[in-house]
Amino acid sequence: MNYYNEIKENLLKSEIYDKAKDYSKDRNKVKVYFETGKLLSEAGKEYGKNIIKQYSEKLIIEVGKKYNERTLYGMRKFYEIFSNGKLNPVGSKLSWTHYRELLVVKNIDAIKYYIKICEENNLSKRELQEKIKNHEYDRLSAETKNKLIKLEKLKVDDLIPNPVLIKYNSLNEKLTEYVLKQAILNNLDEFLFQLGYGFSYVGNEFRIKVDDKYNYIDLLLYNIEFNCYVVIELKVTELKKDHIGQIQVYMNYIDDNFKKITQNKTIGIIICKQDNKYIIKYSSDDRIIAREYSLI
Numbered sequence: 001m002n003y004y005n006e007i008k009e010n011l012l013k014s015e016i017y018d019k020a021k022d023y024s025k026d027r028n029k030v031k032v033y034f035e036t037g038k039l040l041s042e043a044g045k046e047y048g049k050n051i052i053k054q055y056s057e058k059l060i061i062e063v064g065k066k067y068n069e070r071t072l073y074g075m076r077k078f079y080e081i082f083s084n085g086k087l088n089p090v091g092s093k094l095s096w097t098h099y100r101e102l103l104v105v106k107n108i109d110a111i112k113y114y115i116k117i118c119e120e121n122n123l124s125k126r127e128l129q130e131k132i133k134n135h136e137y138d139r140l141s142a143e144t145k146n147k148l149i150k151l152e153k154l155k156v157d158d159l160i161p162n163p164v165l166i167k168y169n170s171l172n173e174k175l176t177e178y179v180l181k182q183a184i185l186n187n188l189d190e191f192l193f194q195l196g197y198g199f200s201y202v203g204n205e206f207r208i209k210v211d212d213k214y215n216y217i218d219l220l221l222y223n224i225e226f227n228c229y230v231v232i233e234l235k236v237t238e239l240k241k242d243h244i245g246q247i248q249v250y251m252n253y254i255d256d257n258f259k260k261i262t263q264n265k266t267i268g269i270i271i272c273k274q275d276n277k278y279i280i281k282y283s284s285d286d287r288i289i290a291r292e293y294s295l296i
Helices: 003-020 025-047 051-062 069-082 096-102 108-121 125-133 142-150 177-186 188-195 241-257 277-281
Strands: 164-166 199-210 213-223 228-234 267-272 288-295
Touching (some): 003 051, 025 051, 025 069, 025 096, 051 069, 069 096, 096 108, 108 142, 164 177, 177 188, 177 213, 177 228, 199 241, 213 241, 241 267, 241 277, 241 288, 277 288
Parallel strands (some): 164 288, 228 267
Antiparallel strands (some): 199 213, 213 228
16 A cells, blocks of 8 residues: 555645635544544554654655644644544544644543533633643542543533632732732633633622621622522632631522522632632532632
């Protein structure tokens, strides 16, 4: 079998297709590069690893400069990762630029996760790149990873990573709850992106009146996907028992005064410097979760 001629023909057809079919050209590219990766893998087994270098030198001249060694190695790796039967790149909605970012991910379950969130949330290549760079999958709980593998139904808190990354530029300033909140508000879109999916901003220092006193919720969000309000309290200390009682009052207030009958109960997220799993474990309200923060 003449592997080079078949590879060259596939890539030439892809170049022609790219110029003629704007709508579906990227889907075609995924298919062609997968098939090319298969041919490169088979050619390597028959002629040795150095065959990619030989092919790239000829392809650069005869097809185009972009078909260098790095590109061809990427195609072969693409095929080797996705040819195990557990993943189907051709059946996915992702583009080649997305798949190119996924080539650095070694864990198959992590790759499945990133494909899932890309498809469900229409992530750009840059957004996917950021999530991989920040090891979002690694920051999910073992319970969540197990649910993803078993395709079980997820709760609103399952996909909130731990720690939550918060962009903070004033490293010389003493970190207080107010300063932490301002850092979030200064980069609100980034914070919501790091927090997860379906979150929208309602307000900060959200004023509520309990008895005859005013209280202020650090951040009030709404999760569209799970149809519920989300109360967020910020703590620059270790999680304490008092924090549970405080956020529980705020959550109950939102439920009594804002939640409609068609909406689900409010959940609470305490973002703190250090979690204390025993406090959450023995809390009577499973709507409350804790996440540590990490400044970036």
